[in-house]
Amino acid sequence: MKTSIMNPSDPLQSSSTSQAESSARPLMEHVERQSLHQMMRIRDVVQEADDVLLISLEPTDGTQLGAWEPGAHVEVVLPSGLVRHYSLCGSPNDLTTYSIAVLLNESGRGGSREIHKIARSGAVLSVGPPRNNFPLQPASTYVFLAGGIGLTPILPMIAQAQKQGADWRLVYAARTRSRMGFLGALANYDENRISLRPEDETGRPDFRTELASLPEGARVYACGPAPMLEALENLFATESLKASLHLERFTGTGDIVDTSGAEFDVVLARTGVTVTVGAAQTILEAIRSVSRSTPSSSCEQGYCGTCETTVLDGLPDHRDSYLTEDEREDNDTMMICVSRCLSKRLTLDL
Numbered sequence: 001m002k003t004s005i006m007n008p009s010d011p012l013q014s015s016s017t018s019q020a021e022s023s024a025r026p027l028m029e030h031v032e033r034q035s036l037h038q039m040m041r042i043r044d045v046v047q048e049a050d051d052v053l054l055i056s057l058e059p060t061d062g063t064q065l066g067a068w069e070p071g072a073h074v075e076v077v078l079p080s081g082l083v084r085h086y087s088l089c090g091s092p093n094d095l096t097t098y099s100i101a102v103l104l105n106e107s108g109r110g111g112s113r114e115i116h117k118i119a120r121s122g123a124v125l126s127v128g129p130p131r132n133n134f135p136l137q138p139a140s141t142y143v144f145l146a147g148g149i150g151l152t153p154i155l156p157m158i159a160q161a162q163k164q165g166a167d168w169r170l171v172y173a174a175r176t177r178s179r180m181g182f183l184g185a186l187a188n189y190d191e192n193r194i195s196l197r198p199e200d201e202t203g204r205p206d207f208r209t210e211l212a213s214l215p216e217g218a219r220v221y222a223c224g225p226a227p228m229l230e231a232l233e234n235l236f237a238t239e240s241l242k243a244s245l246h247l248e249r250f251t252g253t254g255d256i257v258d259t260s261g262a263e264f265d266v267v268l269a270r271t272g273v274t275v276t277v278g279a280a281q282t283i284l285e286a287i288r289s290v291s292r293s294t295p296s297s298s299c300e301q302g303y304c305g306t307c308e309t310t311v312l313d314g315l316p317d318h319r320d321s322y323l324t325e326d327e328r329e330d331n332d333t334m335m336i337c338v339s340r341c342l343s344k345r346l347t348l349d350l
Contacts, residue, residue: 037077038063040127043097045119049181051104052149053119056090056097057127065095068130070156071248073256074098075128079118081325084111085256087153087223087248088130089182092160098127101181103149111321133260133280134248136160139219142168143211143243145232147224148175151182153248153256154223162189171205173197173224207235211243218243223250226301249301257301258319261340267347269312283336287350295336295350302338309336314346 048054090099302320320335
């Protein structure tokens with residue numbers, strides 16, 4: 001057996017060790033995250049709206065659950081091994097159960113179909129601790145904009161804003177009234193603060209009008225389908241609005257797209273440009289910041305496949321719902337709108 005002796009005073013050896021540790025850190029964080037999972041039992045399943053199940057989960061060992069704040073989500077491992085992320089939509093004061101809502105998507109990659117199929121009292125799932133990339137920041141005025149299943153992270157925010165005595169209102173849109181869940185919960189609030197917009201009855205909301213008169217320092221929290229969020233981003237980019245915009249992206253089933261993680265570098269092989277992807281930034285966003293010629297994209301939620309990009313070197317952290325498990329294992333391509341990197345550097349054919 002060959003033995004290596006480390007010399008801390010050797011700058012080359014120290015540098016090499018440091019680089020190796022840095023490269024391994026994202027992978028170690030991923031493994032550590034999985035180790036924090038606990039087994040949870042489905043306690044209740046409620047048909048909340050057309051194709052939407054509200055699922056209550058409780059720990060199998062009876063222990064108290066981890067604390068969380070509005071905007072948090074949990075990672076759920078399904079029996080097949082598929083991993084999905086869902087917003088917590090219950091009360092942060094209740095640490096005996098976590099509540100999630102899942103919209104059935106028959107044309108999706110199978111996650112929502114599987115959870116709808118196995119969702120019954122007593123079924124056991126592996127669930128990670130709450131993580132929050134969409135926290136409710138202090139403000140005296142809030143506007144909450146929710147599209148369909150995107151209401152789920154907004155519900156606890158409304159409760160907190162109400163408790164704090166903030167001025168708030170909600171615009172809740174969906175294709176039809178039958179697809180609007182949680183109407184019973186919303187009935188507990190002043191109806192003058194809530195605007196329900198079933199598209200087949202009222203048409204789509206006019207965000208420009210909704211946000212035009214907001215005071216300085218107001219915060220707008222929005223969660224919904226990609227076209228809705230893109231419209232809001234364009235509105236804030238072109239209008240002189242006094243409020244700040246906070247978004248959470250998700251797939252069409254309510255599966256949160258968690259794009260956060262450790263910082264890493266991406267090398268664009270065709271130009272030789274290297275760009276650093278920040279902890280709260282996607283690869284696509286980072287490329288856009290340094291290049292006028294950016295890859296095609298559409299959903300920016302990891303399910304359409306438009307931004308699929310060839311990987312030349314490095315280890316992708318696949319977070320899309322488009323690639324099959326075999327394709328993920330091959331690591332030949334990745335969706336740069338949501339996926340990250342398990343190594344310190346990634347080289348793409350761009």
